């Protein structure tokens with residue numbers, strides 16, 4: 276009998292270990308695939324020409340493989356999205372966590388979560404049908420499908436990520452800080468801006484970085500609303516072609532094993548490295564934050 | 573205006589509710605200026621509830637409600653037309669667990685001044701030094717005012733919290749179990765400090781430590797289940813309590 280439970284325990288252990296390591300296997304598999312499919316490109320194209328080249332003409336008779344316009348497009352669109360998702364996301368977190376009454380909280384939190392559950396295609400529709408025509412009229416543009424539209428929609432999409440992570444950071448700030456502030460005669464606004472927010476500061480930065488990495492990796496929406504022109508953007512009102520939408524748009528037409536195919540995988544690799552770096556920074560900042568507040572010390 | 577002007581603070585017919593739960597029942601207490609008043613009683617009897625009321629910190633608890641009056645120099649501070657911010661500037665509070673902000677030592681103390689719109693840098697600096705001296709912390713931190721306050725020891729942190737409180741210029745100081753998380757030496761320092769501060773301030777302290785109450789206080793109030801059972805000179809309470817329950821508590825037979 277005793278032997279039997281021991282064996283059972285071993286099986287459980289083994290099973291869970293396998294489960295835990297499976298994600299590692301998937302990760303390794305994906306990285307290997309990315310490397311295997313992207314590296315052949317660099318037998319024909321110099322790495323620096325690939326990253327800094329200003330022309331992306333993969334299907335021209337003399338193809339050019341510069342993804343600088345695509346990187347800049349991703350960068351601009353993400354930056355623009357930050358202007359939307361940081362104030363709105365952090366602001367809603369502050370409101371929900373620090374100001375709202377219990378009844379409002381019960382109502383607001385699920386509402387923001389619903390925002391996260393809308394499929395990105397639907398956001399894309401919204402961008403095409405509502406935001407783009409509006410901006411086209413407002414700025415007198417040839418097309419409303421541009422970096423600004425993509426930024427706005429991506430910004431809205433990243434609000435739930437930023438908000439819920441910022442809220443986590445706020446809930447890590449001990450109530451004793453708030454009490455101490457009120458006890459010396461600070462009002463609610465001063466307590467929020469001068470004690471709570473700074474104490475939650477690096478936690479909130481983590482939220483922002485992860486919101487960015489969410490925005491930079493988003494594909495469907497930008498494919499639908501960013502406009503798609505592979506030029507280095509000089510204004511938010513120009514159509515742009517971020518990395519993700521390039522891959523999505525061209526993968527179907529690229530011949531398997533061709534240079535174009537390899538180049539698209541290389542873009543994927545670059546994107547992967549960028550988000551990896553974002554997530555690592557977020558992780559580091561988050562650790563520092565917990566140390567600063569004396570959590571898990 | 574209330575006519576009994578000799579009391580620094582006075583609670584009159586206080587009833588306190590957390591939702592439907594009545595946590596304080598008809599409390600009357602008069603606190604003389606420049607004395608230390610100890611509040612004792614078993615856990616959950618309403619000590620914290622009572623002293624938090626004295627600077628309107630109870631307002632932070634949603635769903636709480638108070639009836640009655642608390643007079644400070646004859647003025648009813650529970651009057652809704654009076655700003656809680658003003659009350660808290662006159663009646664400071666130090667908490668059970670030291671709670672410095674994750675800021676520098678200097679910023680911790682200047683915080684109370686800057687939130688109250690003091691802008692004069694020289695004045696702030698002078699106040700910081702003065703408060704640290706009054707809290708008997710100056711010698712230990714004078715060379716490290718720019719250090720993060722969380723690096724101080726527990727006892728130093730608690731004295732920093734006292735200094736932070738003093739900087740705002742209060743007249744009454746409320747201490748809610750200020751030594752509960754401190755070692756005996758730090759506790760001794762805080763007690764010494766209280767006796768010193770008594771000269772210029774009026775002090776109310778909640779404590780679970782009978783010896784501490786006996787050592788530092790002039791007056792003692794014994795709470796039980798939301799009621800003030802006995803209130804009088806510390807010496808009388810500890811040597812000849814009038815109430816059987818007080819006696820039982822003090823001699824350690826319950827609580």
Ligand SMILES: Nc1ncnc2c1ncn2[C@@H]1O[C@H](COP(=O)(O)OP(=O)(O)OP(=O)(O)O)[C@@H](O)[C@H]1O
Nearest residue numbers: 590593595613614615616617618619620621622633
């Ligand atoms: N925020 C709150 N909401 C609801 N009930 C509360 C709240 N705070 C305290 N109480 C209740 O009010 C009563 C008095 O609590 P209080 O904290 O004043 O006791 P105390 O004498 O300070 O106890 P201790 O010695 O453990 O600190 C207790 O029954 C407690 O459960």
Ligand SMILES: [Mg+2]
Nearest residue numbers: 619620621748
């Ligand atoms: Mg208490």
